[in-house]
Amino acid sequence: MGSQGKLPFGQVPVLQLDGETFAQTQALLRWAGREANLYPENPRLQLRCDAVEDALVDMKKVLGPCWYNSVLGRDPVTKQPLVQLPDSMREEVLQSLNNIVLPARFQQLEKFLAASGGPYFCGDEMTICDLSMYVFAAGILDGTFVPGIEPRVLDACPGLKALVERVASHPRVKELVLQLRLLDLGDHPGDFLRLAPEPPALEAVERAIRSLVAIGALESSSKLGLTPLGFHLAHMPVDARIGKMLVYGSLCQCLAPILTIAACLSQKSPFVRSFNRNKEELQVTERQGAWGYLSSDQLAIVKAFDKYQEQKLVSRDAAWEVCDRFGLSASTLDDMAQLRRQFLRHLTETGFALEETEDGGEQVNIHKKNMSLVRCVLCAGLFPSVAQVQKQSNSRGISYQIFVSRQNERCTPHPSSLNFKAQDFAANHGWLLFHDKVKTTQIYLHDTTLVGAIPLLLFGGELKISPKERKCVTVDGMTFEAKVPAQGHGLFISKL
CATH class of the missing domain: 1.10.10 (Arc Repressor Mutant, subunit A)
Known part of the structure; x- marks a missing residue:
């Protein structure tokens, strides 16, 4: 296309739509972002996203001499460097970039990220600017983006490094x-x-x-x-953890609630915040009163989804009243229903659902009301994302509850969680499964469910019995002590 003069601006990338050729990286990136739902709909968030993209473009411009070994880049016709950069000057440029320019620019982006109030530049949802930052920062950290640019330019930016980790774990x-x-x-x-x-x-x-x-x-x-x-x-074209949960839900014959949980974990929560503070407090109280006993955000969403679907059959107004009472988003719940059908189709195609009905048929839902079993299946999907409940005492001897991750980090359920204010969990015997862990002002656990040791032993990682201490059992490095020798239990569990 280049030799035939068909590139609009003489360079790639280009995109052809219905015979028309479009060009320019940023324009194509925004188009792709809209098509993939990775570009914000909110105008204010669009400004944030565009600001990050433009900041990255500015940073890439100052890297031009290092890429092309030329002050002015390449000749658009011959593709040769226009003004050759001497080796001595190249070293001086690299020194300035590594010591002054890039650290300062990255620290500006670090502050901009912190101001978003979420794990991404636009809050809680990943957008194209997060992907652009990942490509840029990850390449610098592993030394593949620009020869001579050192990873230390990001040393003062823990938030950006965490963003790279987060996108890499997608x-x-x-x-x-x-x-x-x-x-x-x-x-x-x-x-x-x-x-x-x-x-x-x-x-x-x-x-x-x-x-x-x-x-x-x-x-x-x-x-x-x-x-x-x-x-x-x-x-199955789904997140591997979600896929495992769906397969186990079918095998354990409790598929209906697992379909709902999988749909919720694949998008944003149906629980929303109100602009009216008093109303929001009432909605939180209603949720706690109705589902707080479950000690599980996921199981609460199962109950909320079922109640919404039940009231939709009565009337639209009845469904709206449920949403208004509990602070639910009707559009998110409807999206969840569509995702459930999509997941069920995948299960039907792979033979894990006998019939493509609303919930997959009776055979895979014999135990759908057994919330203890559903909790176990949830453990199979979310493990090893788990934090232990522990107790500490202050200087006055008053004990309080804390959560400690497997990386020995002190963390807490997110304020939006039903478990945020819970204080009666059994220390050292309770474990909090979580779907996501985000560090802002502190380390928050999102979408949490309380489980005991048995679900972890049955549905966690690889189980091993200590050859010396027969009462000691480890699951993926976590140690549990049995009251009796665990050999028989281990043989039983290994056959499940």
Whole structure:
């Protein structure tokens, strides 16, 4: 296309739509963002997103001399450097970029990210500017973006580093790894992905592999072969954790509530905040009164979804009253219903649902009202994302409840969680499953569910019994002490 003069601005990328060719990276990026629901709808958030994109464009401009070894870039016709940059000046440019320019620019973006009030630049939802930052920052951290630019330019930006980790952990990377193992394209997924025009960071691929091994989708051996579970998950275009939860929900015959939980975890929560503070407090009180006893955000959403669907059959006004009473978004609940149908279709195609009815048929829903079993299936999907309930005492001897993650971080349920103010959990015997962990002013756990030791032993990670202390059982590194020798229990559990 370039030799034929068909590139509008003489360069790539370009996009062809209905015979018309469009160009310019930022224009195409915003178009793709809108098509993929990764560009904000709110005008104020659009300003934030565009501001980050423009800031990154400005930063890339100052890197031009390092990329092209030229002060003015390349000749658009000959593609040769216009004004050659001497080696001595190149070293001086790199020194200024590493010591002054880039650290200052990244610190500005660090403050802008912190001001969003969420884990992403536009709050709680990932957008194209977060992806752009990931490509830029991850490339600098692993030394592949620009030769000579050092990772230390991000040393004073823990928020941006956390953003890179968050985007790298996105479920789409795990889905891609599973697809590659299914197609048997090489000994290691990273080998094939390096051939891509813009390959994902190697650390992102390795993190995805570790996560897939942890949930039992890949073998832990050097061959990284698909397990039977991984084979089925590779045929389901969903987050691997969500897919595992759906498969277990079918096998444990409690699919209906698991479909609802999977739909909720795949998008934003149906619980919304009111602009009226007094009304919001009343809605929170109503939610706590109706579902607080469950000690689970996910199970509360199951109850809320069922109540909304029940009232929709009565009238639209009745459904609206439920939303107004409990602070629910009708549009989000309707989106969840659509996602449930989509997940059910995947299960039907892979043989885990007998018939494509609203809930998958009676056979896979015999135990759908058994919330203890649903809690176990939830554990299968979310493990190892778990924090232990512990008790501490202050200087006056008054004990209080804390949560400690597996990384030994002190954390707390998010204020939007039903478990935020709960204080009666059993210390050292209670565990809080969570879907997401976000660090802002402190480390918050999103979408939490209280479980005991039994669900973790039955549906957690690999179970091992200490050869010396027969009463000690470990699950993926977490130690539990049994009252009697655990050998028999271990044999039973290993056969499940």
